[in-house]
Amino acid sequence: MAAERAMLTTDSPMWGEHRSRYHFAAEFVCGKTVLDIACGTGFGEKILIDAGATKVLATDFSEEALDVTKQLNTTQTYIFRSDGTQLPFSKDSIEVITSFETVEHIPDYEIFISELRRVLKSDGVMIMSTPNAFYTKPINGKPKNPFHVYEFTPKEFETLLRKYFTKVELYGQRVSLQYRICPYWELPEMLPTDLKSKMLILLWKLQTRLPFRLKEGLSKTVLGRSFLPGEDDFIFSSSELISGYTQVAVCRP
Numbered sequence: 001m002a003a004e005r006a007m008l009t010t011d012s013p014m015w016g017e018h019r020s021r022y023h024f025a026a027e028f029v030c031g032k033t034v035l036d037i038a039c040g041t042g043f044g045e046k047i048l049i050d051a052g053a054t055k056v057l058a059t060d061f062s063e064e065a066l067d068v069t070k071q072l073n074t075t076q077t078y079i080f081r082s083d084g085t086q087l088p089f090s091k092d093s094i095e096v097i098t099s100f101e102t103v104e105h106i107p108d109y110e111i112f113i114s115e116l117r118r119v120l121k122s123d124g125v126m127i128m129s130t131p132n133a134f135y136t137k138p139i140n141g142k143p144k145n146p147f148h149v150y151e152f153t154p155k156e157f158e159t160l161l162r163k164y165f166t167k168v169e170l171y172g173q174r175v176s177l178q179y180r181i182c183p184y185w186e187l188p189e190m191l192p193t194d195l196k197s198k199m200l201i202l203l204w205k206l207q208t209r210l211p212f213r214l215k216e217g218l219s220k221t222v223l224g225r226s227f228l229p230g231e232d233d234f235i236f237s238s239s240e241l242i243s244g245y246t247q248v249a250v251c252r253p
Contacts, residue, residue, distance in 0.1 A: 042069030172244025
């Protein structure tokens with residue numbers, strides 16, 4: 001997982017997408033203790049703290065990732081190594097859990113979900129995301145991403161979560177309209193076909209060949225926006241559940 005997230009820098013296409021999920025979770029964390037499962041390099045912890053979380057328990061199985069997270073230098077973040085299927089917490093002890101792009105990496109995902117439910121308080125909330133199999137299109141059930149064990153359709157994801165949570169709300173995450181001419185974010189069959197959009201798609205393809213600073217400057221000059229979508233350029237909606245690249249669940253016991 002650490003290797004998959006190694007390229008999450010400001011010039012990475014995935015930077016804004018990953019950070020946007022923490023912003024989505026931010027509305028649930030004010031005044032709460034948050035357990036962030038598979039925190040990676042810790043880029044989301046400051047977002048949670050800035051949103052009012054009193055404490056963030058940041059855990060990952062990767063020592064390499066945690067070495068980066070330890071540079072956060074905040075007294076509100078407690079960093080430790082842990083296996084998500086065997087958490088060092090008592091039953092009903094955690095107020096909020098965030099787990100983004102994690103469950104698809106874990107062979108024993110049923111055990112993982114049940115463990116998260118065990119430590120979550122009866123009035124707590126869990127926000128979890130995972131790729132949408134309708135978008136990633138596994139081949140004969142096998143994900144194309146070598147880091148993934150299994151990718152769920154929305155129905156499969158909801159069925160799994162409802163085994164352990166009474167209330168499950170699902171949302172599709174998708175880039176905002178102004179970025180939907182980008183072949184990186186949209187499946188070929190979803191791309192617009194009008195002449196203007198075709199020209200913008202061609203321009204985008206040409207820009208990808210340029211150094212980051214050059215294509216960023218060109219995009220701002222010609223289109224009036226950054227070349228890559230930022231953390232505020234994604235929407236979360238139940239109406240985007242089928243077409244969204246990622247599905248995000250808000251679960252309560």
